[in-house]
Amino acid sequence: MRTTDSSHSRKSLMSFGIAALLAVTAATAQVASGTTGIDASGSFASEVQACNTGRTQQDRETCMKEARNAQADKKRGVLDNAGAQFQSNATARCDVLTGEELAACKARMLGYGNTDGSVAGGGVIREVETVVIKPNSGFVTIEPKTADPVVLVPSK
DSSP, X not given: OOOOOXXXXXXXXXXXXXXXXXXXXXHHOOOOOSSOSOOTTOOHHXXXXXXXXXXXXXXXXXXXXXXXXXXXXXXHTOOOOOHHHHHHHHHHGGGGOOHHXXXXXXXXXXXXXXXXXXXXXXXXXXXXXXXXXXXXXXXXXXXXXXXXXXXXXXXX
């Protein structure tokens, strides 16, 4: 006569059930796209359509508010989609920093180093390798850990 350990069987069945549930959940998870759904033309009609069809990363109310604000700025002539303004805004965030932190921040904002993540996913992580050179060091050999350009910061 064969006896089975029912607690062991239940434990195995439960483990299998949890693994299957996780696999199904992972397979059906939807990842937000990297696009905003709004074109760069500034067309109010296309922005409203994007808001109404859910092609943005914002809720409908926020999207419509942004579209109305952009339309008002465009009518006043103050809407600037030029890259220079974006660049200026990005580097202005670094102005509160000094020394090594300032150099590293500007390097990250200018696109040096590695970038990971997305705004839709909760945030963009920017990483840059900096090398601080000792004063009066003369000759320095640098072995970068990344393939990206390295920022050299003279020490005080």
